[in-house]
Amino acid sequence: MKQVYVDIPKNESLGFLADFVPHGLTKRIPFKIHLDKGITALEKEILFNYPSHSDLGDCMNYMLRLRRTRMIYKGKEIPCRPCDKAYYTRGDVVIVDDNLVHYRGEIQIVLKEMKADGQRNLLGHIDENEIFILEHIKAKDVFTFVE
Numbered sequence: 001m002k003q004v005y006v007d008i009p010k011n012e013s014l015g016f017l018a019d020f021v022p023h024g025l026t027k028r029i030p031f032k033i034h035l036d037k038g039i040t041a042l043e044k045e046i047l048f049n050y051p052s053h054s055d056l057g058d059c060m061n062y063m064l065r066l067r068r069t070r071m072i073y074k075g076k077e078i079p080c081r082p083c084d085k086a087y088y089t090r091g092d093v094v095i096v097d098d099n100l101v102h103y104r105g106e107i108q109i110v111l112k113e114m115k116a117d118g119q120r121n122l123l124g125h126i127d128e129n130e131i132f133i134l135e136h137i138k139a140k141d142v143f144t145f146v147e
Helices: 012-020 041-049 068-072 098-103 128-136
Strands: 004-008 024-035 063-066 092-096 107-110 120-126 142-146
Touching: 024 128, 041 092, 041 120, 041 142, 107 120, 120 128
Parallel strands: 024 142
Antiparallel strands: 004 024, 024 120, 063 107, 092 107, 092 120
Protein backbone atom coordinates (compact mmCIF):
# COMPACT_ATOMS: atom_id res chain seq x y z
CA MET A 1 0.00 0.00 0.00
CA LYS A 2 1.36 3.37 -0.92
CA GLN A 3 0.15 6.92 -0.58
CA VAL A 4 -0.96 8.60 -3.75
CA TYR A 5 -0.84 12.33 -4.38
CA VAL A 6 -3.76 13.72 -6.36
CA ASP A 7 -4.74 17.22 -7.38
CA ILE A 8 -8.31 17.67 -6.18
CA PRO A 9 -10.06 20.71 -7.65
CA LYS A 10 -11.87 23.05 -5.26
CA ASN A 11 -15.60 22.37 -5.51
CA GLU A 12 -17.10 25.86 -5.58
CA SER A 13 -20.62 24.41 -5.81
CA LEU A 14 -20.34 23.61 -2.08
CA GLY A 15 -20.47 27.31 -1.29
CA PHE A 16 -18.94 28.25 2.06
CA LEU A 17 -18.12 24.56 2.73
CA ALA A 18 -15.69 24.46 -0.22
CA ASP A 19 -12.83 25.76 1.93
CA PHE A 20 -13.37 22.99 4.50
CA VAL A 21 -13.15 20.15 1.97
CA PRO A 22 -9.60 19.02 1.10
CA HIS A 23 -8.49 20.34 -2.31
CA GLY A 24 -5.27 21.05 -4.16
CA LEU A 25 -2.34 18.61 -4.10
CA THR A 26 -3.46 16.12 -1.47
CA LYS A 27 -1.89 12.96 -0.03
CA ARG A 28 -4.56 10.26 -0.25
CA ILE A 29 -4.50 6.63 0.92
CA PRO A 30 -6.44 4.30 -1.42
CA PHE A 31 -8.21 1.40 0.32
CA LYS A 32 -9.16 -1.59 -1.79
CA ILE A 33 -12.75 -2.54 -0.98
CA HIS A 34 -14.68 -5.72 -1.74
CA LEU A 35 -18.27 -4.59 -2.31
CA ASP A 36 -21.36 -6.11 -0.75
CA LYS A 37 -23.60 -7.78 -3.33
CA GLY A 38 -26.57 -5.56 -2.47
CA ILE A 39 -24.90 -2.13 -2.77
CA THR A 40 -27.08 0.38 -4.65
CA ALA A 41 -26.04 2.76 -7.43
CA LEU A 42 -26.39 5.77 -5.10
CA GLU A 43 -24.31 4.09 -2.38
CA LYS A 44 -21.58 3.36 -4.97
CA GLU A 45 -21.69 6.96 -6.11
CA ILE A 46 -21.27 8.24 -2.56
CA LEU A 47 -18.44 5.78 -1.87
CA PHE A 48 -16.40 6.27 -5.06
CA ASN A 49 -17.22 9.75 -6.37
CA TYR A 50 -16.20 11.71 -3.29
CA PRO A 51 -12.43 12.17 -3.72
CA SER A 52 -11.23 13.00 -0.20
CA HIS A 53 -12.71 11.09 2.72
CA SER A 54 -11.31 11.89 6.16
CA ASP A 55 -12.20 11.59 9.85
CA LEU A 56 -12.09 14.41 12.38
CA GLY A 57 -10.67 12.09 15.05
CA ASP A 58 -13.37 12.39 17.71
CA CYS A 59 -14.41 8.72 17.89
CA MET A 60 -11.55 6.81 16.28
CA ASN A 61 -11.73 4.06 18.91
CA TYR A 62 -14.91 2.65 17.39
CA MET A 63 -15.17 3.86 13.81
CA LEU A 64 -13.89 6.33 11.28
CA ARG A 65 -16.71 8.75 10.44
CA LEU A 66 -16.63 10.30 6.99
CA ARG A 67 -19.10 13.10 7.65
CA ARG A 68 -18.81 15.27 4.56
CA THR A 69 -20.77 12.87 2.38
CA ARG A 70 -23.85 13.34 4.56
CA MET A 71 -23.80 17.09 3.82
CA ILE A 72 -23.28 16.65 0.09
CA TYR A 73 -25.96 13.97 -0.28
CA LYS A 74 -28.39 15.53 2.19
CA GLY A 75 -31.96 14.83 1.13
CA LYS A 76 -31.12 11.71 -0.89
CA GLU A 77 -32.96 8.60 0.25
CA ILE A 78 -30.88 5.62 1.36
CA PRO A 79 -33.38 2.86 2.17
CA CYS A 80 -32.42 0.30 4.78
CA ARG A 81 -31.14 -2.94 3.23
CA PRO A 82 -31.15 -6.26 5.04
CA CYS A 83 -27.78 -7.51 6.26
CA ASP A 84 -26.80 -11.16 6.77
CA LYS A 85 -24.44 -10.21 9.60
CA ALA A 86 -25.50 -9.79 13.23
CA TYR A 87 -22.41 -7.62 13.87
CA TYR A 88 -20.21 -5.43 11.70
CA THR A 89 -16.52 -6.20 12.15
CA ARG A 90 -13.21 -4.35 11.79
CA GLY A 91 -12.76 -3.24 8.19
CA ASP A 92 -16.43 -3.26 7.26
CA VAL A 93 -17.47 -0.11 5.42
CA VAL A 94 -21.05 1.00 6.09
CA ILE A 95 -23.31 3.94 5.24
CA VAL A 96 -25.96 5.42 7.53
CA ASP A 97 -29.41 4.83 6.02
CA ASP A 98 -32.87 6.42 6.26
CA ASN A 99 -33.43 5.00 9.76
CA LEU A 100 -31.05 7.63 11.18
CA VAL A 101 -31.94 10.63 8.99
CA HIS A 102 -29.66 13.21 10.65
CA TYR A 103 -26.57 11.12 9.78
CA ARG A 104 -27.90 9.61 6.51
CA GLY A 105 -25.18 9.37 3.87
CA GLU A 106 -22.29 9.31 6.36
CA ILE A 107 -19.81 6.58 5.51
CA GLN A 108 -18.20 4.78 8.42
CA ILE A 109 -15.31 2.33 8.66
CA VAL A 110 -15.81 -0.07 11.54
CA LEU A 111 -12.83 -0.37 13.91
CA LYS A 112 -14.50 -2.36 16.71
CA GLU A 113 -17.33 -4.85 16.43
CA MET A 114 -20.76 -3.21 16.47
CA LYS A 115 -24.29 -4.54 16.21
CA ALA A 116 -25.96 -4.42 12.80
CA ASP A 117 -28.96 -2.47 14.08
CA GLY A 118 -30.71 -1.46 10.84
CA GLN A 119 -29.30 2.10 10.88
CA ARG A 120 -26.45 1.28 8.49
CA ASN A 121 -26.11 -0.55 5.20
CA LEU A 122 -23.05 -2.68 4.49
CA LEU A 123 -21.11 -1.31 1.51
CA GLY A 124 -18.25 -3.77 1.64
CA HIS A 125 -15.07 -4.75 3.42
CA ILE A 126 -11.54 -3.38 3.19
CA ASP A 127 -9.16 -5.93 1.68
CA GLU A 128 -7.68 -8.18 4.39
CA ASN A 129 -4.14 -7.26 3.27
CA GLU A 130 -4.86 -3.60 4.05
CA ILE A 131 -6.72 -3.88 7.39
CA PHE A 132 -3.48 -3.17 9.29
CA ILE A 133 -3.41 0.35 7.81
CA LEU A 134 -6.42 1.25 9.98
CA GLU A 135 -4.09 1.17 13.01
CA HIS A 136 -2.06 3.98 11.48
CA ILE A 137 -4.84 6.33 10.33
CA LYS A 138 -4.72 9.65 12.15
CA ALA A 139 -7.33 12.38 12.36
CA LYS A 140 -7.67 14.28 9.09
CA ASP A 141 -5.72 11.72 7.01
CA VAL A 142 -7.30 11.64 3.56
CA PHE A 143 -8.26 8.38 1.91
CA THR A 144 -10.44 6.94 -0.80
CA PHE A 145 -11.82 3.59 -1.93
CA VAL A 146 -10.98 1.56 -5.05
CA GLU A 147 -12.47 -1.70 -6.32
